[in-house]
Amino acid sequence: TYNSAETDSQKVKSLLQEVVQQVKDLGGSPARMLFVLNRIDVFRADRNWPETEKRFVENAIRDIKKELTEYLKEYTEEIENIKVVKLSTWPALLALQTQNHDDIYSADACKKIDNNFNGLIEDILEDLPRNTQKWSRHDKNRVAEALWQKSYAEEFQENLRQHISQHFPQLVIPQIIECFNVTAGNAITEWSTQTTAAILNSSEKHYVKECEKISWIRSSLERFLEISDINLKKPFEILDAKVKQVLAKQSEDDVVKYIRIIIRELQNDKPYDELGEKLYPVYSWESEFQRGINQVLEAVAKSLESGRIDLNSPNLKKANASNVSLLAINLNRLINLGYTTDIAKKGKTIEARTDADKNILKQINEELNVLAIHLNLVIEDVLKQISTQELNRIYYAVSELFRCHLSYIEKETNDIAPTIAIKFPESELIKVNSHLTFNFRFQAGFPIKEENWEEAIQVERKIRRWYTLWLWEDTISETKYQTRSSDNARLPSVEDLLTSWVRQAKEQDSERVNQVARWLLEQIDCLKKNVDKIQTDIIDRYQERLDKAKQEITIDYETKRNVWQPIQQKAQNLTEEFYSLEKNWKSNN
Numbered sequence: 301t302y303n304s305a306e307t308d309s310q311k312v313k314s315l316l317q318e319v320v321q322q323v324k325d326l327g328g329s330p331a332r333m334l335f336v337l338n339r340i341d342v343f344r345a346d347r348n349w350p351e352t353e354k355r356f357v358e359n360a361i362r363d364i365k366k367e368l369t370e371y372l373k374e375y376t377e378e379i380e381n382i383k384v385v386k387l388s389t390w391p392a393l394l395a396l397q398t399q400n401h402d403d404i405y406s407a408d409a410c411k412k413i414d415n416n417f418n419g420l421i422e423d424i425l426e427d428l429p430r431n432t433q434k435w436s437r438h439d440k441n442r443v444a445e446a447l448w449q450k451s452y453a454e455e456f457q458e459n460l461r462q463h464i465s466q467h468f469p470q471l472v473i474p475q476i477i478e479c480f481n482v483t484a485g486n487a488i489t490e491w492s493t494q495t496t497a498a499i500l501n502s503s504e505k506h507y508v509k510e511c512e513k514i515s516w517i518r519s520s521l522e523r524f525l526e527i528s529d530i531n532l533k534k535p536f537e538i539l540d541a542k543v544k545q546v547l548a549k550q551s552e553d554d555v556v557k558y559i560r561i562i563i564r565e566l567q568n569d570k571p572y573d574e575l576g577e578k579l580y581p582v583y584s585w586e587s588e589f590q591r592g593i594n595q596v597l598e599a600v601a602k603s604l605e606s607g608r609i610d611l612n613s614p615n616l617k618k619a620n621a622s623n624v625s626l627l628a629i630n631l632n633r634l635i636n637l638g639y640t641t642d643i644a645k646k647g648k649t650i651e652a653r654t655d656a657d658k659n660i661l662k663q664i665n666e667e668l669n670v671l672a673i674h675l676n677l678v679i680e681d682v683l684k685q686i687s688t689q690e691l692n693r694i695y696y697a698v699s700e701l702f703r704c705h706l707s708y709i710e711k712e713t714n715d716i717a718p719t720i721a722i723k724f725p726e727s728e729l730i731k732v733n734s735h736l737t738f739n740f741r742f743q744a745g746f747p748i749k750e751e752n753w754e755e756a757i758q759v760e761r762k763i764r765r766w767y768t769l770w771l772w773e774d775t776i777s778e779t780k781y782q783t784r785s786s787d788n789a790r791l792p793s794v795e796d797l798l799t800s801w802v803r804q805a806k807e808q809d810s811e812r813v814n815q816v817a818r819w820l821l822e823q824i825d826c827l828k829k830n831v832d833k834i835q836t837d838i839i840d841r842y843q844e845r846l847d848k849a850k851q852e853i854t855i856d857y858e859t860k861r862n863v864w865q866p867i868q869q870k871a872q873n874l875t876e877e878f879y880s881l882e883k884n885w886k887s888n889n
Contacts, residue, residue, distance in 0.1 A: 302360060305339040316367040317614045323368060324689040327696075330368055331378035332467045334385060334460060341388040341451060344419055357386065371588075373580040374697060385452070385459045391417045392453035398444040410435055413443060420450045493721040494842045495849075502849035514843055517717045521835055524716065528709050529828045531569070532701075533821060535562040540817040546810045555813040559583045571708040578700040581693035582816070586809060591615075592686045593802065596679055600671075603631050607640040619681035627674040634667050691736055698820065702730045702827055713835065720842050722835055729830050736819050 302319060306312050323330050337360055343353040361384045368379045394417070397409035410432040418425055424446050428439050435443070448454055501510040539562045545551035560583040566572050567579060595615045603609045609628050616624060634640070637660060706724045713722045 302335065302337050302364065303339055304337045304356065304360070305342040312363075314612075314614055316363060319364060320367055320371045321614060321618075321689075323372065324693070327692055329378045330372065330375050331381045331383075334383050334463050335364060336385055336387050336456070338387055338389055340386040341391060341417065341420060344450075353386075357384070360384070373577040373584070374693070374700075376577050383459065383463055385456050387453065387456045388451040391420060391447050391451040392456075395444040395447040395451065395453065398440050398447070406440060407433060410440060410443065413447060417447065421446045490721040490723070490838065490841070493719060494845050497719040498842065498845040498849040501846060502852070507846070507850050510846055511843075514839065514846070517720065518836075518839055520716050521713055521839075522832075524712060525709060525828070525831060525835070528705070528712075529824065532705055533824050535566045536817055536820045536824070538562060540814070540821060543810055543814040543817055547814065555810050556583070556586045559813055559816070571704055572701070575700060575704055579697050581690065581697040582701075582820075585690040585694060585816075586812065588686055588690050589683060589812075590802070590806070592682050593679060596675070596682055597802065600627075600631065600675065603628075604634060604640055607635050615682045615686070616678070618685040619678045623674065623677040623681055627671075627678050630667060630670050630674050634664065634671065637664050637667065639664055639667070687737070694736070694816070698823060699730045702726075702823075705827075706730070706831075709831065717839075720838060722838050724831060724834060729827060729834075736815055 303315055306315055319335070323333060326333060337357060340353065340357075343349045343356060346352045364384065365379050365382065368382070369376055372379065391413070394409045394413050398406055398413065400406045400409070413421070414425070414432050421443055424442055428435060428443075497510075501507060539555075539559055542551065542553060542558055543555050546553060546555050563579050563583050567575055572579075592615045595613045596619075599611050599613045599616060603611065609631055611624055611628055703726055706726060706729060710722065710724050714720075
């Protein structure tokens with residue numbers, strides 16, 4: 301939902317970011333979502349409102365697409381097809397409430413319509429009593445009908461109906477097909493294909509050759525699957541080795557950039573070149589973390605520098621409200637201690653000589669350390685939400701990678717062994733075997749050094765002068781220097797503090813990339829293990845069927861052969877139909 305009435309550029313930017321966050325929270329393709337430009341009635345106040353509204357809608361759609369494409373590149377193609385509709389929710393709601401059979405409830409809605417949206421129904425109001433209490437049921441229905449139409453509620457309802465009709469089957473039917481194939485379809489095609497092949501090759505003459513062929517198929521598939529696995533793992537093994545070098549201080553390469561290079565190289569090779577931007581989340585997650593951290597830190601910096609607390613950035617809304625409140629209280633204390641405006645912007649070297657100054661310096665230091673604690677809590681909340689979003693995107697990207705990989709090896713294995721009907725069910729193989737977690741920690745504060753300084757003290761003493769023959773005493777004042785201690789410190793500027801926190805976050809980049817690399821390798825190993833087991837089990841079942849057919853062979857083999865040959869062709873046709881059903885649905889949706 302997008303607030304069309306907002307005009308402040310910063311708030312509009314924030315709105316667009318919130319739209320992106322909503323899409324990430326919902327997950328899946330943006331093309332399946334309905335984007336609503338709310339409060340569109342605001343343009344009715346313009347004399348040339350149709351043109352103004354049209355221009356706004358075009359700009360809003362362009363901005364939404366641009367923002368979504370920037371942060372969700374894996375859905376670049378789908379974003380071009382997003383559906384954006386107009387709606388004014390409040391007048392639409394009041395239109396419904398006006399028709400309520402409860403007269404008090406209906407009258408209250410009529411009053412709100414007259415007070416807030418009379419501009420939408422000016423032509424009807426001219427015919428109605430000025431007192432809404434005197435509106436008849438017919439009058440209310442006229443108002444409701446006009447308001448329903450001019451709030452675009454009717455248009456929205458129709459768009460929603462069409463949207464559900466278009467996209468609901470895409471959410472349900474693929475799962476139904478996959479479920480059928482896993483529970484029955486694959487078993488049927490395997491049984492029919494293998495049984496006919498086994499019977500047709502059960503004669504003494506063909507049995508030996510078929511056993512030799514099965515042995516060849518086993519070795520060929522093992523070799524092919526091993527090579528495929530190596531090709532899939534190789535980029536991530538290189539990444540893992542690079543990360544280890546960086547962690548061991550043997551390399552200064554930027555591992556975040558390196559993972560991007562690795563993914564790009566993988567996508568240059570077949571069959572992964574078909575993925576387009578689908579793997580974007582695998583290397584974009586770190587920039588999302590940094591963006592989230594920066595938004596929080598920028599809000600803190602702005603609050604300290606201006607002396608006015610403002611913690612309303614989109615990412616801060618994800619944090620626990622209590623933690624944000626504690627952060628605000630901490631910032632207020634820092635501001636009250638004088639850590640604001642010029643000091644916050646530029647920093648300051650302080651020499652605290654008095655106990656009061658020393659106490660203030662100590663308090664500022666303590667509050668800055670408390671600031672780090674509160675920021676830890678808030679950023680942990682924010683990053684937890686971002687992690688959920690980004691990890692879901694990573695899981696989806698890896699699923700797309702594995703789906704592409706399985707499709708490729710399934711095709712190749714069936715080319716090698718067309719009579720065995722090998723099928724790798726995605727729902728059983730594409731599973732996240734373990735989950736990733738990311739942790740962040742920050743430190744703040746500044747060193748306070750105890751140093752000495754010389755304090756000038758005026759000391760009086762008595763002397764006798766020679767020219768008075770030492771008869772009279774005079775009082776004179778002398779300056780003496782006494783060593784004192786002071787607490788000296790350089791108060792860091794907000795920029796220094798935030799730069800330090802950003803640096804601390806980036807210092808953990810290598811560890812997080814290492815986690816991702818190791819996790820990806822684990823998932824690939826798990827996939828390979830499951831694929832090997834499935835193809836081995838399928839070949840074993842064919843061998844068993846062939847052996848059983850050999851044991852049951854009779855003298856009328858030729859007669860059976862003539863019967864089963866047409867059945868074999870039908871079994872192959874059935875297999876192709878099952879495969880094409882799923883393939884065609886995926887390609888069309």
